[in-house]
Amino acid sequence: MKAVHYDAAKTWSVTDVPTPEAAPGQVRIKVGQVGVCGTDLHIHEGEFGAVFPLIPGHEVVGVVDQLGDGVDRFQIGEQVTVNPNVYCGQCAYCLAGRLGQCAAMLGYGSNFQGFFAEYAVADHKLVFSTEGIPADTAVFSEPTSCAMHGLESLQMRPGGSALVLGAGPTGLLLAQLIASGGASSVTVAGPSQFKLDTASRLGVDQVVRISRDDPDANIAALLAASPHGDGYDAVVEATGSPTVGDICVPLTRRGGTVLIYGVTSESDLVRFHPFDVFRREITIKGSFAEMTSFGAAIDALRGGRVRTEGIVTHRFGLDDYGRALDALRADPTAHKVVIVA
Ligand SMILES: [Zn+2]
């Protein structure tokens, strides 16, 4: 079968590899579409815990093509997705029930073979049916699961105001979940007007266009746009840019929460005044991937609570993986980029 295969960071080809067979307990999936996301750019650089050789790709939708012995939960031809995050079950964190902090976590497409390929196999316990959901929506199962975990991590007080900094696909998914999670208003800010237009179409209350390089002006504009002029109860950093990270605390209301949700480079630093965090009792939290959110995310996509229309802007075949990365990295008209296997 054809697959995107990395020998090392930045060294990849689209090549022929053996088609995997479903072992006992596994499901083989004929890959339909795979989302490309910022994480894949980090993996390309060898970051984000990437282990090579590797077939990347962690946002899959496809159909069941072969069932290993003992698997009776799925039908051949059923549309499914895969939770790419696997906990070990035996480290101190797992044994304490903190699966998301597993010290020996496996990630399909980061340190374990992923889905930029024509076929993939996965343990049936990681496979979730998305039958009946349009494939263009089901391909958002993994990022919506991460957003669902983000909502859980945020633990926002009902009735609060929220600001999501970043109008990328994952920011828009999380913004919708925050809205349905009890926020009184959700504002999305970003520099790209067409992404903000998509945010508005998806039902976000307010969008604010900010610049890429004027933090003081951005703080002023976003405070002015906030419900009481004094910021937001929850501020989500969903860009992975440290320049944006720097403006999160000043935009947070007294007693509010900053959620670090975007993926920065490991060496990046953000700055804040500790006196401000102390005096105004600001909480700063992180939310990493997810482990147990697939069922809830798929339900939210199926029921329309999370909408995805118009987010996919670019589609490429496996052979054009390089163009897909380029589009995600540098094409200002790209929102969600998808590989069609
Ligand atoms: Zn992703």
Ligand SMILES: [Zn+2]
């Ligand atoms: Zn573990």
